[in-house]
Amino acid sequence: GAVVSQHPSRVICxxxxxxxxxxxxxxxxxxxxxxxxxxxxxxxxxMATSNEGSKATYEQGVEKDKFLxxxxxxxxxxxxxxxxxxxDSSFYICSAWTHTGELFFGEGSRLTVL
Amino acid sequence: QKEVEQDPGPLSVPEGxxxxxxxTYSNSAFQYFMWYRQYSRKGPELLMYTYxxxxxxxGRFTAQVDKSSKYISLFIRDSQPSDSATYLCAxxxxxxxxxxxxxxxxxxx
Numbered sequence: 001g002a003v004v005s006q007h008p009s010r011v012i013c014x015x016x017x018x019x020x021x022x023x024x025x026x027x028x029x030x031x032x033x034x035x036x037x038x039x040x041x042x043x044x045x046x047m048a049t050s051n052e053g054s055k056a057t058y059e060q061g062v063e064k065d066k067f068l069x070x071x072x073x074x075x076x077x078x079x080x081x082x083x084x085x086x087x088d089s090s091f092y093i094c095s096a097w098t099h100t101g102e103l104f105f106g107e108g109s110r111l112t113v114l
Numbered sequence: 115q116k117e118v119e120q121d122p123g124p125l126s127v128p129e130g131x132x133x134x135x136x137x138t139y140s141n142s143a144f145q146y147f148m149w150y151r152q153y154s155r156k157g158p159e160l161l162m163y164t165y166x167x168x169x170x171x172x173g174r175f176t177a178q179v180d181k182s183s184k185y186i187s188l189f190i191r192d193s194q195p196s197d198s199a200t201y202l203c204a205x206x207x208x209x210x211x212x213x214x215x216x217x218x219x220x221x222x223x
Contacts, residue, residue, distance in 0.1 A: 006157070034211075043202065043215045044158070093157045095211075101146060101165075103204070103211055105157040 003027060004096050006106030013084055014114055020080045021109045023050075023094030029074035030096035035067070038091040038108075050077040050094075084113045117141050120203055120214030129223050133190040137203035137214045140184065144205040144212070147179050149188045152200045152216070161201075162188065193221045 003026040013019050023033055031052045036044040048069050049057040056069035066088075068080040077096075081088050089112050095105045120137045127133055135149075146165045150158035162177035164170045170177045176189040186205070190197055198221050203214040 041218075044213055091155070095158075102160060102163050103148065103206075104160060105150070108155070108157040110155065 004030075004094065004104045004106040006094055006109050008109060009107055010110045010112075012112045012114065015085050016083055018080055018082045019084055019111060020078055021092055021094075021111075023077045023079070023096070023106050025075045025096045028096075028098050030077075030098075031074060033071060033077040033094055033096045035069060035077070035079050036093045036095070038093060040091075044093065047079075052077075081111065084111070086113045089113045116215075117212050118203065118205060118214045121217055122215055124218040124220055126220045126222060127193055129193060129195060129221055131193050131221070133193050133197070133219060133221075135188040135190075135201050135203075135217050135219070137186050137205075138184055139186075139205060139212075141205075141207065141212070142181075142184065143207035146206050147177070147186050148204045148211075149175075149177055150202040150204060151197075152202060154199075158202055190219075193219075195221050195223050197221050 005024045007022045033050040035047045038044050046059050047062045050069045050071040052071045058064045071077040091108050091110050093108045095103050118139045149162045151161050152158040164177050167179050167181045174191045178187040200216040200218045202216045204211050
């Protein structure tokens, strides 16, 4: 089946640094990918919709200058958490639609900001 | 009122039991219905995907959709401890997906 891969699966960084998370569709092209944030024991919270070749669409309350999204190719979207702070520590997950209408998720990336 | 309602649980059952997980929704425009399983600290895994009313079976899993009642269910037969996870229903109209809050299931040996 279709696979969406995220990297890194876990990252620890110092406060004030920037962290990039990659989301790749491995065996299909994805014009649209989604980025979510999930806190412990809570459901997924959609952050933004990443569109290949154009600007991402951010959900209300999500700072676009804080969470930079780049969807430069049909198989890769990146989320950069800029000037990360401890409150940005969370589980970040991406997903992508296949041409058959199924939505697959990446394995998630756990960010810890010290 | 949320567009998709799902009981958060936790739902605790003995091994071998039949599990019924349910979601209700309010938006009649939803056309595609999915169930995901999420283990702790992992991304959601697509279990079932359907777009019509009725039942769809895959191994021990059966997805049921009743569009007239705006109600979907996931049944797990012969539940196993490895089924212990959070189950998320999701549905979409167009490109946007709306999730339920997830039900935490615990299957005890």
